[in-house]
Amino acid sequence: MEAALEAEGLAKRYGARQAVSDLSFKAPKGSIYGVLGPNGAGKSSTLRMLVGVLKPSAGHISMLGGSVTRSVLKRVGYLPEERGLYRNMSARAAIAYLARLKGMPASKAYKRADALLEAHGLGKVRRKKIKTFSKGMAQKVQVLAAIAHEPDLIIFDEPFSGLDPVNQRTLEDTIRAEAAAGRTVIFSTHIMEHAERLCDRILLIAGGKRAFEGTVNEALALAPSVAILETDGSFDLAATLAPKGFRIAYEREEHGAKRWRAELEGRDGSRRLLAACVEAGAPLSLFEPARASLHEAFVALVGAQAAGEQR
Amino acid sequence: MHPILLVARRDYLAYVGAWGFWISLITAPLLIALVIFAPVLLARAEPPRVIAILAERAEDAALVRGAFLGRAREDARTEIEAYLSATAPAVRDEALAAFDAAEDRARGIEAARQIVQQRAPRALQAFPIPSPRYLIVDPPAQDIEALRPYLMRVQALPNGQELYGVVRIRREAEAPVIEYWSVNLSHEEPSQITRLAMRLAMRREALAAQGLDPLEADRLEEFNPRVVHFDPRPSATGAGEVTLRQRAPFYAALALSFILWSVVFSTANMLLTGVIEEKSNKILDTILTSVTPLEILIGKLLGVAAVSATLFLFWGLIGGSLLSAAVAQSGETFVGQIAAAFLEPRLLAAFGIGFLAGYLMYGAIFLALGSLCESIQEAQTLLGPVALVLALPMMLIAPALDNPNAPLIEMASWFPLFTPFLLLVRAPAGLDWIEIAGMGGLMLVALAIVLMLATRVFHAGVVDQVSVAGLRARLSKKD
Numbered sequence: 001m002e003a004a005l006e007a008e009g010l011a012k013r014y015g016a017r018q019a020v021s022d023l024s025f026k027a028p029k030g031s032i033y034g035v036l037g038p039n040g041a042g043k044s045s046t047l048r049m050l051v052g053v054l055k056p057s058a059g060h061i062s063m064l065g066g067s068v069t070r071s072v073l074k075r076v077g078y079l080p081e082e083r084g085l086y087r088n089m090s091a092r093a094a095i096a097y098l099a100r101l102k103g104m105p106a107s108k109a110y111k112r113a114d115a116l117l118e119a120h121g122l123g124k125v126r127r128k129k130i131k132t133f134s135k136g137m138a139q140k141v142q143v144l145a146a147i148a149h150e151p152d153l154i155i156f157d158e159p160f161s162g163l164d165p166v167n168q169r170t171l172e173d174t175i176r177a178e179a180a181a182g183r184t185v186i187f188s189t190h191i192m193e194h195a196e197r198l199c200d201r202i203l204l205i206a207g208g209k210r211a212f213e214g215t216v217n218e219a220l221a222l223a224p225s226v227a228i229l230e231t232d233g234s235f236d237l238a239a240t241l242a243p244k245g246f247r248i249a250y251e252r253e254e255h256g257a258k259r260w261r262a263e264l265e266g267r268d269g270s271r272r273l274l275a276a277c278v279e280a281g282a283p284l285s286l287f288e289p290a291r292a293s294l295h296e297a298f299v300a301l302v303g304a305q306a307a308g309e310q311r
Numbered sequence: 312m313h314p315i316l317l318v319a320r321r322d323y324l325a326y327v328g329a330w331g332f333w334i335s336l337i338t339a340p341l342l343i344a345l346v347i348f349a350p351v352l353l354a355r356a357e358p359p360r361v362i363a364i365l366a367e368r369a370e371d372a373a374l375v376r377g378a379f380l381g382r383a384r385e386d387a388r389t390e391i392e393a394y395l396s397a398t399a400p401a402v403r404d405e406a407l408a409a410f411d412a413a414e415d416r417a418r419g420i421e422a423a424r425q426i427v428q429q430r431a432p433r434a435l436q437a438f439p440i441p442s443p444r445y446l447i448v449d450p451p452a453q454d455i456e457a458l459r460p461y462l463m464r465v466q467a468l469p470n471g472q473e474l475y476g477v478v479r480i481r482r483e484a485e486a487p488v489i490e491y492w493s494v495n496l497s498h499e500e501p502s503q504i505t506r507l508a509m510r511l512a513m514r515r516e517a518l519a520a521q522g523l524d525p526l527e528a529d530r531l532e533e534f535n536p537r538v539v540h541f542d543p544r545p546s547a548t549g550a551g552e553v554t555l556r557q558r559a560p561f562y563a564a565l566a567l568s569f570i571l572w573s574v575v576f577s578t579a580n581m582l583l584t585g586v587i588e589e590k591s592n593k594i595l596d597t598i599l600t601s602v603t604p605l606e607i608l609i610g611k612l613l614g615v616a617a618v619s620a621t622l623f624l625f626w627g628l629i630g631g632s633l634l635s636a637a638v639a640q641s642g643e644t645f646v647g648q649i650a651a652a653f654l655e656p657r658l659l660a661a662f663g664i665g666f667l668a669g670y671l672m673y674g675a676i677f678l679a680l681g682s683l684c685e686s687i688q689e690a691q692t693l694l695g696p697v698a699l700v701l702a703l704p705m706m707l708i709a710p711a712l713d714n715p716n717a718p719l720i721e722m723a724s725w726f727p728l729f730t731p732f733l734l735l736v737r738a739p740a741g742l743d744w745i746e747i748a749g750m751g752g753l754m755l756v757a758l759a760i761v762l763m764l765a766t767r768v769f770h771a772g773v774v775d776q777v778s779v780a781g782l783r784a785r786l787s788k789k790d
Contacts, residue, residue, distance in 0.1 A: 014775070051600045053774055078600045084593030088325065097321060101314050101601035142597070 003062070004029040004153050004184035005050065010059035012045045012208075019045045020208040023059070027186050027201070032179045034195035035188040036298070037205035043188040044081050046205065047157045050186070051078045064152055074103045077151035081158045081188075083142050087131035091117055094130060095145045102149040109148065116144045120170075136167045143171060147178060154178055156187035160194055172198055192294040202294075206302040216294065223292030223300045225264040227273060230257045230286035240280045246273060257285055264289070314602040318610025322585065323617045332618070336625055359443050360475035361468065362501055363450035363458070371480045371487065371512065376447050378508035379501075383443035384416040390441045391423050397646045399431035416443070445501065448472075455479065455492060462492055478505045487513065544741065555645060559652035560739035565712050567653070567662050568735045572705055575669040575731070578619050579677040582611055586681035587690055595773045604770040612674050619670065661738045665731035668754050672728065673701070675765035682772025704732040715740035725750060727757030 003026040010023040020042040027033040035043050048054040050061060052068050061068050064075055085094045095113035100106055117126040120140055130138055139162060147154055156175075160168050175185050175198055189195055195202050196216055204212040204219070212219055229248075231237050237260050238248040248262040264270050270289040277284055312320070326332050362379065366372035388410055395403035406423040413419035420441065427435050451468055452458050460466040461474040468474055476493035478501060487509045491502035511532060515525035540553035589595055598607070630653075637650035652658070676697060684690040707729070711720045715737045724733035730750050734742075771777035 048596075053596065053599045073600055076600065078597075080593075080596035082593040082596050084597070086321075086325070086589075086594060087592060088328075097317070098597065098601070100312065101317055101598060106312075145597070 002029045003027060004031075004064060005033075005186065006062040007046075007050070008060045008062075010046065010049060010061065011057045012042070012049060012054060013057045018208055020049070020056075020205075023205070023208075023210050025203045025210065025213050027184055029184055030179060030182050031184055031200040032175060032198050033184070033186045034199035034202040035186065035205065036190070036192060036195050036202055036294075037188075037211075038190055041190075041205045042208035043190075043205060044157055045208075047078075047155055047186070047188055048080070051076060051155055053080075074149070075152045077102075077146040077149065077154040079143060079146040079154075079156040079159055081161075083139075085130050085138065085142060085145070088129055090127045090129055091122060091133070091141045092126040094141060095148045098145040099148040102151075104149045112148050112150075113144075116148060117141075120144060120174075135162060136164060139163060140167065140170075143174065147174075152183060154183055154185045156185070158189060159187055160189060160191060168194070192298065196294050204298055204301060206298075211298070211301045219294060219297045219301075220292055221297075223294075223297035225269055225292055226290050226296075227262045227264055227270055228286065228288045228290055229260040229262060229277070229282075229284060230254070231260065232257055232283040232285055234258075235283050237277070237282055240282065241273075241276055244276055246276060259286075315606045315610045315613065318598075318602060318607055319613035319617065322611055322614025325585075326581065326615070326618045327621065336622060339622075340626060340629060355442070359446040360501075361446050361448055361472045362475055363448050363477045364480070365450050365453065365455075365458070365477055366480040367482055368480075371509070374512050375478060375480065375505050375508045378504050379445050379447050380416070382504055383445065384419065386444060387416055387420055387439075387441040390439045391420070393645075394437070394439050395427070395434065398437070399427065399434035402426055402430040402434075405430065445475075446472075448474075450477065455490075458492070462494060464494070476501050478502070480505070480509065485516075555648050559648045560655060560658060561712055561715075562649060563652035563655065563658060564661075564736050564739050565708060567658060568708050568732050569705075571662060571665050571669065571735060572701075572708075572732055574619060574622070574666065575673050576701055578615050578670055579673040581615050581618065582674050583677040583681040583690060583694075584687065585611065585615070586678050587684050587687060590682065590773065591685055599774065604773055605766050607773070608675065608678055608766055608769050611678060612671065615674065616670060619666070658735070658738060661735045664751075665735050668758060669731035672731075672758055672761045673697075675762050679765035679768035679772070682769045683777065700728055704729040707733060708736055711736040725753060727754045730754045 005027040006025075008024050010020055011018070012020040023042075023046060035046060037043050045054060049056045049059075050063070050068075052073055063072050066072055086097075089097065092110065092113045095116065096106070096109040099109040099112060104112070114123070114126060117123050122137065122140065122144075125133070125137070130141065133141065143156075143159065146156070154175075159171055159175075163171060172194065175187065179185050187194075187198075199216055201213070201215055202219060203210065212222070229237065233256075235258070237258070238250055241248055246262060248260050251259045251261050253259070262273055264273060266272075274287055277287070364372045364375050366375070388407065391410060392403065392407060395406055406426040409422035409426050410419035413422045424435070424438055427438055448468065450458060451461060451474075455477070458474070458477055461468065462477060464473055475495070476491060479490040479492065481488050481490070489502060489505050489509060491499075491505065493501070511528055514528035514531075518527055519525040541551045542553050542557060543551065595607070602610070634650040634653050637646050638654065680693045680697065681690060684693065704723070707720055707723050710717065711733060714720070720733060720737065723729050724737055730753070734747075734750055
């Protein structure tokens with residue numbers, strides 16, 4: 001697996017506060033890599049260290065086959081969490097300006113800006129000042145500015161925040177298209193659904209430390225499986241099956257039926273639970289094994305408190 | 312293009328593309344002209360101030376009335392003299408002689424005008440028509456209580472005019488006592504004119520008491536020794552006599568110093584507001600992967616320096632053309648000599664160096680401060696002490712003109728933050744090369760330190776989002 005980016009023992013300290021400690025991970029070339037964690041977990045600090053804005057207190061970063069130098073950074077596109085553009089510039093000029101700062105010649109930068117704006121439905125307003133744009137349009141321009149110079153590595157910090165569902169979908173498509181073109185995309189988010197849909201690999205961070213690194217499926221496998229059950233009448237499922245080692249929690253009553261949530265253990269957990277219910281004569285009206293979410297995997301990994309700000 | 316130049320170019324175009332830039336470009340020379348000419352125009356537009364004289368003795372009233380008329384004649388002569396010195400010095404003396412020979416003020420003005428019409432018709436177009444500052448009228452009542460409503464503007468004079476003041480002269484044991492009644496408490500000129508007139512009266516009376524001719528007092532009043540200033544330095548031109556030619560550079564230096572101060576302050580302010588705007592718009596994080604904080608700082612300094620260069624080019628072309636024309640047209644006149652002083656290469660070089668050093672120092676400081684603030688309001692709390700430092704050289708410029716080598720001025724000019732302004736003011740007085748080199752060296756060292764510290768603060772402000780409160784802790788530890 002060839003890595004587009006590799007971090008080893010990365011750490012960042014702000015005064016007495018340790019924002020990131022001993023963080024190591026590899027983002028494979030051409031992959032979509034998610035950096036996940038609650039607010040304040042150290043995601044932005046990590047990404048800012050990757051793009052050279054922040055100097056790490058410790059650790060080493062290898063990017064696109066070398067150290068993080070000025071020439072390597074020219075091949076990186078970055079969308080910061082705290083983002084904005086010159087409000088009095090036109091969309092076209094803003095994209096071209098940022099592409100030129102990355103070393104793209106002026107004529108090519110303007111052509112590329114025009115092409116990107118046209119492709120993303122902003123062709124007609126390309127000469128309008130950004131201050132006349134809606135928030136969603138401005139954010140779209142910012143994303144385009146980050147990829148205008150055709151970087152090999154794209155780093156987006158919380159790219160979905162502030163976008164409506166339609167624009168979130170559009171951005172997901174853009175990320176997929178960039179990856180399909182052979183570029184590596186790393187993005188941070190605290191919304192797990194985006195990562196589940198997009199990422200090949202993820203890095204879960206909590207308290208500035210690595211909680212997990214691997215594929216989405218590997219992460220999901222770490223989460224406990226659950227089943228949702230409903231019983232009629234006053235039957236107490238939790239009390240009946242507790243002596244047999246089943247952990248079942250009562251959730252609520254709906255239309256005269258009681259709803260329960262049971263944790264499943266092992267590959268045949270759902271089969272054993274169903275057998276126990278039948279054996280106990282439970283009046284079941286629903287038995288539904290549920291797929292664990294990335295959030296549940298995260299809770300399982302770092303605990304409910306550390307993951308408290310998820311969703 | 313190098314990222315520094317791209318940042319500079321963007322900032323330059325952003326400022327030059329704004330309406331405000333063009334408005335200030337055009338209005339600044341107009342405002343300067345307004346500041347120069349407004350007091351003169353206002354004074355001319357003001358109607359004469361109506362004064363009534365109330366005296367126990369008729370001869371006192373006549374003497375004071377004569378003094379006011381004499382002052383009006385003297386003012387008219389001064390105005391004509393100044394105008395002809397600037398526009399037609401060749402006919403000045405002849406015109407003034409005609410003025411002096413005339414019976415009264417009005418005839419004097421007309422006589423001078425006739426000379427100008429015959430000998431220098433081009434200068435007739437703007438020939439002054441001075442109006443007297445005071446109009447002496449008979450008092451509408453004979454005691455102060457009755458005059459009070461007129462003085463308080465409750466009641467107008469029979470001809471509709473408002474009474475500005477009343478000069479009352481009474482006698483106490485034969486000695487005159489002057490009372491001046493007016494609601495304009497800070498204006499003392501009428502009482503001064505009266506005092507001088509009554510002093511002459513007292514001298515006449517004293518001479519008469521001694522059995523001498525009282526008019527001897529008038530003759531003695533005319534004694535007025537000629538004063539000549541000399542410059543003892545070997546570098547002084549001619550026999551060392553100080554004329555307007557030698558004084559003009561001091562006035563030019565004072566004016567250039569004020570201009571330098573205003574330009575440095577306003578351009579540094581542009582940098583401050585620019586960086587605050589970028590911080591509040593969250594742009595800096597976007598460009599930090601392409602440009603280092605130092606490059607942003609240098610780019611911004613260059614961009615606004617280019618804006619200043621554009622302003623100077625525009626104003627310089629206009630000002631230079633006007634000054635050159637003034638020198639060519641009226642080289643030996645007051646205007647011509649002042650204009651020539653402005654075009655003195657050494658003074659312009661001192662201005663250029665002063666601007667460069669002052670702009671870089673204050674610009675870097677303002678940029679660093681701006682990087683710590685999220686809003687103009689926040690910046691204003693920080694700007695207080697900096698504005699005070701900037702105001703200090705301004706307070707020293709006027710005394711420096713009086714004595715450019717005063718110990719306080721000399722010491723202050725060695726303080727690098729003041730050097731750009733005070734070096735310029737001291738330049739016409741003659742500075743040793745050692746002094747120039749020393750001050751220049753110190754300024755360069757200070758500039759390097761300021762730039763280094765500003766870069767650190769700017770880095771902390773834009774990269775680490777350090778606020779004002781966190782700055783001290785940040786500076787005290789190594790990154």
